[in-house]
Amino acid sequence: MGRLAPLFAVLVPLAIAIGAWFMDGQGSLSRGLEAGTPSGSTDEPVTPATKPAIQASRPMAGKGFDFYVLSLSWSPTYCDSDAGRNNRAQCGTGKRFGWVVHGLWPQYERGYPQDCESAEGSRVPDAMARGIIDIMPGIGLIGHQWRKHGSCSGLPMADYFALVRQVHDKILIPPQFSSVREPLQTSPATIEQAFIRSNPGLTRSAVAVTCDSQRVDEVRICLDTSLAFRTCSEMDQRSCKRSDLVLPPQP
Structure with missing residues (x-):
């Protein structure tokens, strides 16, 4: 031992x-x-369980401009146009979109910035786009809106689309215009008043309705960078001047 x-x-x-x-x-x-x-690899199939949550808990202030315009497009009007008839993502069989986000646009008091340079480039990753496609239907639309408008927001791409979601969720669609099954006779003033009643703080000088020859096209709402409603005389000047309009029905 x-x-x-x-x-x-x-x-x-x-x-x-x-x-x-x-x-x-x-x-x-x-x-x-x-x-x-990676916790959110873009190679994963995008399903409701894995879809990126493009959300924000507080307003994210942009910079280099004066205010935002949220443009809500009435999808049936677009889908009845020549461009819409060829858009299967938004207007194909089984698509029953109503109000969708056309864009969230940084604005000057007169005019607007567009096509700004961005360190993140011009292509929106598919996984990010599919996180917002339920309210902004179309990969092409999402990419175009980032390149032309979002790139000028002063926000990173993910934050810009989170802001799009946040602003969309802030606006309450009037019940009488949320689901339309028959052609609805209306007017710009009627639509504006309905949105004003549904959204406390919104005034006539902060909302405008646009149209084509006879149909409702878009509702445009102006917000400052803290997302409070604000006046926007230029938008108001470009509003629809017709007194009688039709809101086409959803398919």
Whole structure:
């Protein structure tokens, strides 16, 4: 036993050192796999369970402009146009969209910025686009709106689309115009008043209705960068001047 003592004195510390090295290696490997696994890989199929949540809990102020215009388009009017008839994403069989987001546009008091340079480039990743396609139907539309308008918001791409979602959710659609099954005779003043009643703080100087020859086209609502309603005389000047309009029915 006396002769084995020196051997034990060597082997025991060596075994302890090997065990510590092995455990540290396993731990490092585990941490490396966790850190290297993306939580929202764009290669994953986009389903309701994995769809990116493009949301924001508070207003995100843009910069370099004066206010926003939220443009809500009545989809059946667009789908009855030449461009809409060829748009299967928004107007194909089984598509029953009503009010959709045409865009959220940074505006000057007169005019607006467009096609600004962005470090994030011009292409909206498919996974990000599919996170907002329920209210802005069409990958092409989403990409166009980012390039022309979102790039001028001063916000990162993800924050801009989160803001689009936030502003959309802020606006309450009047019940009589939320679901239309028969052609509805109306007027710009009637639509404006209905939106004003449904959205406290909204005034006639902050909302405008546009039209084509006879049909309701869009409702445009002006908001400052804190998302409070505000006047916008230029939008009001461009509003529909007809007194009688038709709101086409949803398919």
